[in-house]
Amino acid sequence: MKRLLFSGLGLVLIAVTCLAFNVLAALLLRDVRLDLTEQQLNTLSPGTLQILTSVQTPITLYLYFSDNQARELPPLRNYAKRIEALLHSYAREAPERLSVQVIDPAPFSADEAKAARFGLQGVPLQQGGSPLYLGLAATNTLGESQVIALFSPSEERLLEYDISRLINALDQPKRPVIGVLSGLPVAGDSENPPWGLFEETARQFTVRYLAQAPTKIPADLTVLMLVHPKQLPDASLYAIDQFVLGGGKLLVFVDPLSEADPSPQKASGLPRLFTAWGLRMLPGKVVADGRYAMIAPGHKQRPQRQMTWLNLPPEALNHNEISTIDLHRMTLATAGVLQPVKDATTAFVPLIESSEAAVLFDAESFGLLGDLGDLLHSLKPEGERQVLAARLHGPAESAFPEGLQGTENGLRHASNINVIVVADTDLLSDHLWLEEQQRPGLLRSWADNDAFVINTLDYLAGSDALISLRSRGRFSRPFSLVDELQRQAQVRFQATYQQLQQNLIATERTLATLRDNPDPHEADLPDEQRQALDQYASQQRQLRQQLRTLQYQLNHDVDALGQTLKLVNIAPIPVLLGVTLLLVLVVRRLRHGKGH
Known part of the structure; x- marks a missing residue:
């Protein structure tokens, strides 16, 4: 048997066995996947699986990617491969309802013309060159289509959401209906046009403005949008409560001090409903933030920092949420604070937050003081980030457990609600996000x-399965330990580095002055000047050496980590093989000894 194993025929049999095993594994285990990534990047979310299960008509997905033109763009090709792999994951989950075709549209070809007809966006790599395509078109058997005009690597975290949304929109093409109940003149009137944000909303959704104090919310609304609700009667509150418990989606803007409200009563809220759903807005409190203060015209039109007008950078926005992902700036004014209620059954997810430098002050004092600067600077920061907008989801109880008279049989509980609350109404007004150009x-x-509101409405208008989708993690993972080591080294050596740099600059200036000979024909320099030149030249060399040494120390910890990783990656296999070989030799020796 041993002779056969090590003979030529034996080696051929081993090779054939390995080949047969690989072929059988490819055929029988084609759909088996093991996702070992930390954030399950290669696993479809339960929401996506639910959407695929509910697809009614067969859908074909056409991925257009100019592979030949992207030969010198490895990152883009890798991104396209990840998209293709994700699409095939969709098709594996619904093979009878979903199929995938990958097309490389050559310049001036029929495929390129078809991509243009779909509305896909081609990007020229060079002036006058052929466009590069990386987009998705989807069609069903009814002749309807949906497209993602261009996949952007910067939006990779939205990849699964965008594809699932496209499939859901193609399977359910009805335009979402947004019901708006507003205490502010957002719809305009005979003398004033609608607010710009609501004009934009009407271009993407069917918008229906509701009468004040409704006693019933229309059942065909996809999303109810409440703006500055003030002193609504119990009948209206009950109607909203039942709408939410019945599966309706709610986006609400409340405010402790709405600067857009011309009436004396500038506060709004839904305290009874909020408490039942698991949150509260601090009554009468306004956020001021010195770190995120906006520069705006102040006294006598001189620019000054308005601490109650917040210019929020990306770090103030939750980039794990669809509503705020990839937004770069939001502006709010005299916003309130949202907090979860103790022992709430719903999950409270912050969307927009202040910095740790935020302070809270009474909204009543805002209009009584001519200048809030002294007051705000005298207040001590809370030392924690204040939540300005949040998403609620999960089981909730009715705010009217006994119902209202004549409606005792209403809903008292919901296994899941979807509500997004923003503690500011001024962000909707034109002057906080729009400006007029030179042309009228x-x-x-x-x-x-505007992007925040449209994203949120689009998110809520989706099915419950679409809403449950998480944003995918990043495929490019930062070296957080390396970054931290570099940061610590910078802190340790920054002062020394700056001092050495300044000394070097001063020394080089002195050398330049000494070498500036006023008489170009004078070849010999005075002894004193020559000694000074030698001294400063030596000092220059020493300073440069010290800077090189310091730079080495800055990178020492990172280099040491790199050497350790190399050792961990390279050494185990040779060591394991060596140990195995030694064990085999020892066992053979022992057996040989027993044989004798």
């Missing part, structure tokens, strides 16, 4: 307030 009527957005 030409407007430009300078903040992402």
Whole structure:
């Protein structure tokens, strides 16, 4: 048997066995996947699986990628491969309802013309060159289509959400209906146009404005949008409560001090409903933030920092949420604070937050003081980030457990609600995100307030399965330990480095002055000047050496970590093989000894 194993025929049999095993594994285990990534990047979310299960008509997905033109763009090709792999994961879960075709549209070909007809966006790599495509078109058997015009690597975290949303929209093409109940004149009137944000909303959704104090919310609404609700009667509150418990989606803007409200009563809220759903807005409290203060015209039109007008950077926004992902700036004014209620059954997810430098002050004092600067600077920061907008989801009880008279048989509990609350109404007004250009009527957005609202409505307008989708993690993982080592080294050596750099600059200036000979024909320098030159030249060499040494120390910990990782990655296999070989030799020796 041993002779056969080590003979030529034996080696051939081993090779054939390995080949047969690989072929059988490819055929029988084709759909078996093991996702070992930390954030399950290669696993479809339960929401996506639910959407695929509910697809009614067969759908074909056409991935257009100009592979030949992207030969010199490895990162883009890798991104396209991840998209293709994800699409095939969709098809594996619904093979009878979903199919995938990958097309490389050559320049001036029929495929490129078809991509253009779909509305996919081609990006020229060079001026006058052929466009590069990386987009998705989807069609069903009814002749309807949906597209993702261009996949952007910067939006990779939205990849699964975008594809699932496309499939869901193609399977359910009805346009979402947004019901708006507002205590502010957002719809405009005979003298004033609608607010810009609501004009934008009407271009993407069917918007229906509801009468004040409704006693019933229309059942065909996809999302109810409440703006500055003030002193609503119990009948209206009950109607909203039942709408939410019945599966309706709610986006609500409340405010402790709405600067857009011309009436004396500038506060709004839904305290009874909020408490039942698991949150509260601190009554009468406004956020001021010195770190995120906006520069705006102040006294005598001189620019000054308005601490109650917040210019929120990306770090103030939750980039794990669909509503706020990839937004760059939002602007709020005299916003309130949201907090979860103790022992709430719902999950409270912050969307927008202040910095740790935020302070709270009474909204009543805002209009009584001519200058809030002294008051705000005298207040001590809370030392924690205040939540300005949040998403609620999970089981909730009715705010009217006994119902209202004549409606005792209403809903008292929901296994899951979907509510997004924003503690500011001013962000909706034009002056906080729009500015007029030199040409009359030409407007430009300078903040992402409109994108936040559209994203949120689009998110809530999806099915429960679509809402449950998480944003995928990043495929490119930062070296957080390396970054931390570099940061610590910078802190330790920054002062020394700056001092050495300053000394070197001063020394080089002195050398330049000494070498500036006023008489170019004078070849010999005075002894004193020559000695000074030698001294400063030596000092220059010493300083440069010290800077090189310091730079080495800055990178020492990182280099040491790199050497350790190399050792861990390279050494185990040779060591394991060596130990195995030694064990085999020892066992053979022992057996040989027993044989004798």
